Amino acid sequence: MSSGQDSGWFEQGQPQSPYAEPQPEAYPEQPAPYSQQPTSYQPQDYTYPQTTIPQQPGPQDWQQQYPSYGGGAVAEPQDRQPHDQDAESDYYRPEYSVLEPEPEPEPEPGYVLPAVPVSAWSMDNSRSAWISRGVLLLILMVQAGLSFRLGGSAFPSEAEYLMSGGRISGLVADGGLTGARLLSLAWALAATALLYGATRLLFNPRAALAAAAMYSVLESTAFTGRYASMHSLSLFLLAAALWLLAKTRQAHPTAVLLATPFAALAPFAAYSAALYLPTLTVLAVLTAYRFRGVGAFARGALFAVATGALCAVGVQLNGTPTGWNAHSGDSALTMLKESGQWGGIVLLVAVIGAVGYAKRARMGEMPWAEGDAPGAVRRAALGLTLCSTALLAPLYQAYLGNGSSLHIHVGFGLLFAVPMAGLGVSRLMGAHLRYPQIGIMIYVAALVVGMAQTQSLYRPPDSARMIGVMRQVVDGKGVYLSDDPEISAYYLRSATKAGQWKQAGRGDALASDVKKGTYDAIVLRTASTPDALRGVKQYRLLTVLPSPDKDSEQAPYRIWVKK
């Protein structure tokens, strides 16, 4: 280690020839605590670095700042052959002999906890904010990827949405299914980003990142991000309202009015958003930071009145959104079970977060920054509100017995529970990220479950073969009875008008339609021929089109044409 070949080790004034031999008298000053022969640790030799501040910085500074352990025993090279005495030698061959057995090195510690700089775990600064945004970007990319792995032809409701003609703008119609789905993804990503922002404002960046990560892998998030409908826009509006509530939490109560247009528009995009206006109202009260007491309630009242007024105007202009209270005969138990599967992990973590939050406002990473946090009642109320909101859609739809689009609607409630879940993950990981594996575990579980659920839910009918055949059957005048009139009308929009397609029934309705023979073609998606079409004179079976995907459980399309 202390080879004399390294000129850097020489004291100034020592011979600088590369062939210079180590000078014995230099050894006591050599800074070699391990390779040379410290016999034992001798405290009396210890010198504090402060005592020998060098006048001129140089290689010797190092040795001056560190104690020499040895000092006494020095290796005495034997059979020294000075260079000048053996000019024939090609190169220097050092020889050493150890006079005493080499002692065991000092045991090193397992690890050394570095001194914690004061800047860590501190308040947000610009650098940490940018790091958080970078991580958020990664989360958003994962979300986009999870949505993009879904694909296929249009769902009937997507086709209906696209054919309803400029409900949102001509842009969607021009972009077709691809454009509409991309727009949905854009809203979904924006909603996640707003969710991050809202959670960061309500809690902290770590909880916000965890919330965004949890939300981005939900089944409903990936689904709506790839679903040409207004659900994604509605979620975005709710997220925007939530973010504005958080953003204006310290402002004058009237600032809450900024959030009201978003909140009021959301139900007109998707009626299920109406369920969450009460939640937003409660949050308007609970998030009010500066104006406690009367001010907070004033803020909530202002929000409720303004949103209600805007909704009333919307109903006047646009009519009441339909379908929000349609009863049906679906099993309530099944719906609750499925909702549990879709949102259970997030809700569980959210409850953990809520309990933890109610107990302590902060984890105590920055003892000097304690204080100035919401009180226990407000914390508990916030946790309760956010967690219970996740149950609204499942409970309401279970009450209606209508399971329609529940896998999408659960996402609306989870949007509110996720900030608490983010806090829950942050709390479970502990102060100073002590147990990151817990956070990773929760994320991976949510990711895997979400991916599997999306895969099984996102099954649009494989209509390509049916469309390919019907393209050769239809003309601009015929009327067609179909199980998927919306899909046919959308894809064959250049050949037919939407009005030429009628929804097929079953049983007597179908039998009567068949008997009348008014339709030029009948397209059914059914495992076997319905009785109404067995042995009929008016129609002949044109073809049966099973799904090209062998694993698909989709019933084949059966097409009859008039004889």
Place this chain on the structure above:
Amino acid sequence: MIRKSVLPLAVAMMSLMGLTGCGAFGDEDPAESAAREPADGDASAQAQHALPYDVKPLLAPDKEYFGVALDGAPTSLKPVDAFAKTVGKKPNLVGSYSSWGDGFNAKGAKNVFEDGSLLYVSWEPFKPGLGTIADGSQDTYIKRYAASVRETNVPVAISFGHEMNGHWYPWGTKKQTPDNFVKAWRHIHDLFQDEGATNVIWVWSPNVVNPVPDVKLKAYWPGDAYVDWTGVVGYWTQTGAKTFDTLYGPTLRQVAGFTDKPVLISETSAEPGDRRRADVRQLLGGVEQNKDVIGFVWFNIPKRADWRIQSSPLALAEFKRLIADEAFGFEVPKS
């Protein structure tokens, strides 16, 4: 430090996503591309959206079917070619027999179709009885047969349980009821529909009523929706009816009482003897003149009698002369 590495990483991943994303947008919606006319060069799209063979133009053609049943055909077409050489005209319908339990002769059907002809299969339910077929216990076999027919995607005429009004077959009047026959027929037809085997011409083929005048055909009729052609089996014998009208007329008149489906003389020949030349003249003349009759299938197999036309030079000469008429034979369209 972290910031410096995270941000370029994020940008890199974003651009990667953008690239893969653009790839995914290219042609992600198969139904959208299916809605467009496939390009001429796009053979796979054309094949994928091609309609199954449509038998409709074959049901009532302008010209007469000239059919023949030969030993060895249609698995090999050599007998057909030899027969064509003998009579001077290529038949456009090849008769064959398939016992219940046999698989569908897909190769034969393709051979015949590629030769510009139509395969005619007489499906003979020797076993296990019409009731068993009707009750669904033969569905696996029927579905397999139907799937094979569908996959072949060439036109096939199928005559199930021919001569059901006679007493000489196990599916005939001695052992079965008309009700059973109709049920079995409809059941088979339904299963073919379920499987999507739409390339079948269903031929309901009784024997001429002359030897069994008491058996009323209507009871055996499955219904217009289940049948495409009426087939009539009627041979010319030395002692039997001497004219087209006396041999087939009673049957055709009875059938006309409940359906107006086109009629094919689905199995015929003339017994060798003095009358044979006249019988051939009656048959071909009758087929050509009768508007409802769309053709005949000549049974050219020595079985119980030598029904082969080449066994009587005089009759063969008459056959050659008459069949040369343009009214007989046409190429079965390829699509």
